[in-house]
Amino acid sequence: MVSGPENPSPHIPPCAEITGMGWAAPGVASGTAVVCNALSVFPIATPLSYASHRARFMHSVRTSFPRPTCFRHSGSGGNEPDECRQRKRPENQGGNRLIVTEYVQISIETLHTFLSRVFVARGFNAADASFIADTLIDADRRGISSHGVQRLAMYDHKLRHGMIDPNAHATVVSDVKACAVLDGHSGMGQLISRDAMELAISKAQNHGIGIVAVRDSNHFGTAGFYARMAADQGLIGLASTNSNPLTVPTHAGLPALGSNPIAFAVGQGDDQLVYDAATSTVSLGKIEVLVKLGQPIEGDWAVDGQGLINHDSADVMDNIKATPRIGGLTPLGGAGETNAGYKGYGLALMVETFTGILSGGLLSLDMRGQHICHCFAAISLESFGGAPLVGSRVAELSRRLRSMPSVDGHDVLVPGDKENTAFRINTTTVTVDEATFRQLAKIGERTGIAAPPAIALDEYR
Template identity: 30%
Template sequence: MTVTIQAAEMTEVLRQVFALHGFTDADAATLARVHTESTLYGVNSHGIDRVAKFIDYIGRGLVDTDARAARVATFGSIERYDGHSGPGVLNALHCTDRAITLAREHGMGLVALRNTNHWMRGGTYGWRTAAAGCIGILFTNTTHNMPAWGGRDPRTGNNPLIIAIPRAGGHVVLDMALSQFSFGGLNAHRLRGEELPFPGGWDAQGQLTTTPADIIASERALPIGYWKGSALSMVLDMLATLLSAGNSTYRIGQRGHETDVSQVFLCIDPARFHDRDLQQRLLDEIVDYNHSGPPLREGQRTYYPGERALQNMQHNLAHGMAVSMEVWREVTDLAQRTTI
């Protein structure tokens, strides 16, 4: 069962939730905006659906509402930050903006962040870099929730990867976990009582399954591209860990909670090439070429990364967002009480 919620209502309810649970008015408003925007883009799993878990982590002392990312080292256009177990969204926004500033100063800027928490929808930061006119390559490691290819137990993370490219006709923003379905996406299907359209992982008996609850329970998600996704997961974990001098997927998994993760924010300023018109023509050429291909089936079409997210946002702004009734009841209850 779902309910339809308008953006303004969701933003206000979430602002109340975050203000009641330890955040300043300004930070509560920022968190409310980010979670609402994620839901507007159609990513309920990392927007409204994640609010209760985030508040639970705060109540258990796993997220420090007062802590913020602080710079610990500078190497020219490369900087390291420590998130001090602070809110992942606020830390990630700060580091994204810092990487944009470094890119404008040097042509390219990289910020590596350690000891931070879940950044919710990674695409938030890709859209932010693109809106600033910068190319963004961003990624985070996670707890272990996929088996390395050929293995049985979860040893690798579904480490989301975001690549954003500014484009006048609509920014290109790739936002994907390295599992066939993110765990937030699996839970969204579970809440709707839906099977997955394709196998998304293994159940407790080691069989590929389309039942999201079985995959969540086993923590054995299927990597994208099978062995290729498994290898990419390991490499991104290595890069995030080395560049930030932070926790690896292995160490995060030992903690028992997905906290104090490592992230990388790389920005490139394409204005340095002084050929913006050419850049846009080349991007449009690629988009148009893919759009013009014949569909596999009647009524279908192809999309560039981020195109459907924009369509979702426009539709949801006009008609409201479909939200799980169970989730909305949980969130509105949080708006009425503080943590104990």
């Protein structure tokens, strides 16, 4: 049944050594700024550097905030009006919008040391701890704040409660030519996924393509990280995962599918094209960040139990955490059929097939925060003219798209541009929201490890 594995990872024992593996599914600091106003929203979706925040904020002040009701420059105490302090579900969310925007800038080096030490304290060896820290910081550097250190509290919770086994390594369930299935044994999603993508890359180098489905893993962070691993080696990379039930099928009022992202990467260096997104309208992480900032949801990202659009970020989070869950994320395209949300629903189902179904693991529908399934694929470009040729054609296509005239004042971009730009800017520091900053401090206290301090923002003084 199982052929000899091509096994690039010292962590994955060859399938021949695996016996009895069936297919049953496994069971402010100082220096922050607060800005409030009743009628506008500060854009937080793709944070760049603090300077960019500042520039974008000042632009929005000039264009949208003719008379800001409060504007505090520094310190976490302050005497600002009560409404400026409000964080949890402002009463007027979705109507007159309350803005509470606080960000903290921290050094990447200090953050990396902190994260690595926390993960070592939670049972990982130093190399694995450092790798996990790399993945979280990579997300923040790229402006994907939904999946950077703001998720440390989630991982820490799962580690403390035995939902993630820091010592687990993937084992091979089945390995036939270009395809394999791994069992992650409830290990850390980032480590299991790294090893699975390494196996897919090695298979693609040998067979032209490699596809590795994984069961019983955990939350892996951004899908793009793993797709880029393959692209960096001159292949096409694909990565996906299922998750807790978060997304409502078209016409349903309960979540049944994960936010099930798909990441695709091709090309190298500055010309790398990376599409990395949920098959729900956005990831849940984006709503978590809005809750932390006390901001409503601008877009039609979520519905309540009746299928009505819900713009109240805190309410959406409460509903998603409720037992049973109520409402959820809209599939990509939106609620109902008007904007073809059934296509996002279909894409989410495709991901569910490649992850939960092909791996023989848990479906999103049955998931409760663990036993997550992934799928990784790598495609060799040897038969298609080779990586340099394909890369140059992709780069040329991207250049032609970017040179298209804009109709609304925003540049035409290609997927990956925002993240690549942010990555180039955020070389020494990253910006986190203040609630996340406080979470880091709390985890620091709990583990006895000094949390990274905020870097003073002189421009606000």
